[in-house]
Amino acid sequence: MSYYIKRAKRWRSLRNRLFKEILFMANRTISTQSLTPGVQFCVRGKLTYGRLAKQVDGEELEKDKQRRAARGMRPIERPYTSATITDAYVCIPKEHKDNPTLEERYAQESLYTSHANGSQGFNFSAVNRGNRLPWVGVRDPQDPFKVEQIVLPNELASGLDVTLVMRVFQGKPNKGVTLDGVILNEAPRYYASADPSASLSALGITFVPAKAETPAPETAPMAHEAFPFANQQAQPEPEPAPAQTFTQTNPWENAQEPENLFNKPFGSNSGGITYNPQGNGNAPF
Numbered sequence: 157m158s159y160y161i162k163r164a165k166r167w168r169s170l171r172n173r174l175f176k177e178i179l180f181m182a183n184r185t186i187s188t189q190s191l192t193p194g195v196q197f198c199v200r201g202k203l204t205y206g207r208l209a210k211q212v213d214g215e216e217l218e219k220d221k222q223r224r225a226a227r228g229m230r231p232i233e234r235p236y237t238s239a240t241i242t243d244a245y246v247c248i249p250k251e252h253k254d255n256p257t258l259e260e261r262y263a264q265e266s267l268y269t270s271h272a273n274g275s276q277g278f279n280f281s282a283v284n285r286g287n288r289l290p291w292v293g294v295r296d297p298q299d300p301f302k303v304e305q306i307v308l309p310n311e312l313a314s315g316l317d318v319t320l321v322m323r324v325f326q327g328k329p330n331k332g333v334t335l336d337g338v339i340l341n342e343a344p345r346y347y348a349s350a351d352p353s354a355s356l357s358a359l360g361i362t363f364v365p366a367k368a369e370t371p372a373p374e375t376a377p378m379a380h381e382a383f384p385f386a387n388q389q390a391q392p393e394p395e396p397a398p399a400q401t402f403t404q405t406n407p408w409e410n411a412q413e414p415e416n417l418f419n420k421p422f423g424s425n426s427g428g429i430t431y432n433p434q435g436n437g438n439a440p441f
Contacts, residue, residue, distance in 0.1 A: 186262045188333060193326040196336065197259045199267075199280045200319040201241030208290055208338060209308040211235040237284045239320055239335060242270075244280040247319065259324060262333075282320045282335035291337040294344060295319075303339055312338075313345040 212220055213235040221231040246263045248256050256264070267278035284290050292312075293303035312318075323336040 184265045186258060186265060188262070188324075188331050191259055191262060191324040191331055191333070193324050193331060195257070195259045196321055196323045197257070197263045198247040198319050198321055198339075199241065199244050199263055199282075200247055200317070200341070201244035201278075201280060202314075203239065203312060203316045203318050204242050204275065204279075204314055205238070205240040206312045206314075206318075206338075207238050208292060209311050211237055211289070232283065232285070234285050237289055237335065238282060239290075239318070239338060240279065240281045241318060241320060242275040242279050243277040245278065263322065280320065282322060284335040286334060290335050292340065293337065294340045306340075306344065308344075309346065311347040312340075313347050316345060317341040 212232075217232075217235060221233070224231045244267055246256075246260055246267070248260050263280075267280055269275075269277075270279045291305055292308055293305045296302040296304065317340075319339040319341060320335060321337040321339065322333055325332055325334055
């Protein structure tokens with residue numbers, strides 16, 4: 157019975173995903189293949205979710221695939237970073253506001269509505285599947301055309317006013333759109349975690365964590381323990397024994413030729429020890 161229940165849930169998930177894709181394609185008039193590689197466009201809004209400081213990879217990626225499949229979403233098969241914004245709108249310059257470019261119209265068709273996490277207005281999601289993280293910069297409040305790049309010590313906090321910079325690229329064989337960078341339109345705030353370093357750094361405070369206690373060194377042995385014979389007096393050498401008189405004979409008479417110990421340096425009674433003249437190739441050097 158459980159087999160049929162699981163199978164029914166799987167088909168329901170596939171049906172929901174197909175439904176979403178059909179509705180999405182019905183509202184889109186501009187395909188990705190009609191875009192020009194290298195062209196950028198921007199979408200601004202409030203950050204609801206961001207994974208920008210570190211890629212989703214390894215075991216986390218496998219769980220992400222399962223979670224997306226259960227929700228009827230298409231799984232992302234390779235490590236990625238992403239960002240989702242709400243109250244989103246496409247940034248169109250004044251000079252061609254009445255006649256948006258093809259890429260800007262493509263961005264407008266990519267906006268969607270969602271009631272998840274208190275989203276308002278339109279939403280926009282961006283993904284970067286490349287080997288490099290998207291760049292992140294802070295807009296200069298005195299000069300809106302100047303952006304200073306920063307390195308994220310932690311993930312950005314939700315609610316930040318950000319601009320997602322998207323770029324069209326030529327893949328093999330199809331074209332694609334990737335999250336090229338993120339512009340912070342206000343001072344950066346970071347996701348509050350167990351480590352206070354990231355959140356305090358936004359306030360200009362450097363947090364120095366406590367150092368682990370170093371175990372006390374072992375007491376050095378006393379002189380008599382390290383050198384047990386240091387305090388003993390030297391014993392006088394014994395007197396030589398008196399010379400003995402004996403009859404000299406041929407020491408090699410009736411002697412048998414000894415075994416060749418050069419080939420067996422440990423002798424025949426070596427207790428299982430063998431000699432390897434080439435050495436042990438697995439020696440732990």
